[in-house]
Amino acid sequence: MGSSRHRSRDPAGALPPVYWLGGRRFTHGEWEAICDGCGLCCYEKVREHGRVVATGTPCRFLADDRSCRVYGERFEACGECVKVTPEVVRQGEVLPDECPYVLLWREIEDQEADGALGRRRGRRRP
Ligand code: SF4
Numbered sequence: 001m002g003s004s005r006h007r008s009r010d011p012a013g014a015l016p017p018v019y020w021l022g023g024r025r026f027t028h029g030e031w032e033a034i035c036d037g038c039g040l041c042c043y044e045k046v047r048e049h050g051r052v053v054a055t056g057t058p059c060r061f062l063a064d065d066r067s068c069r070v071y072g073e074r075f076e077a078c079g080e081c082v083k084v085t086p087e088v089v090r091q092g093e094v095l096p097d098e099c100p101y102v103l104l105w106r107e108i109e110d111q112e113a114d115g116a117l118g119r120r121r122g123r124r125r126p
């Protein structure tokens with residue numbers, strides 16, 4: 001997963017463990033706070049025509065209030081549970097389009113694209 005385009009901006013590893021999404025840095029708490037607990041990523045998925053598609057079947061540990069019944073041990077309890085990392089967000093397969101992580105990543109991508117465009121235009125100026 002991932003590509004050189006999305007490589008961490010902290011290649012030397014000089015900073016303490018944090019999450020990097022594009023050029024933005026998040027502490028663990030900041031990263032976790034992005035999740036609104038909607039539970040939409042907690043539905044079983046199948047691969048169709050090379051794409052990951054969510055089914056209408058919730059994970060067996062998803063409670064009616066959309067909380068996870070085994071949150072502290074979710075990765076041990078559920079083999080399909082995926083930790084939300086910047087790589088997972090950038091890969092764009094596991095999380096639904098309306099997930100705040102995905103929306104944030106799109107915003108960052110747009111800003112980076114605008115910045116690159118501006119830099120290219122700036123270079124063309126006489
Ligand atoms: S879809 Fe996104 S916001 Fe909703 S529970 Fe999953 S990670 Fe959190």
Ligand code: SF4
Binds near residue numbers: 041063069077078
């Ligand atoms: S185990 Fe993972 S996929 Fe299942 S409800 Fe908990 S957080 Fe969601």
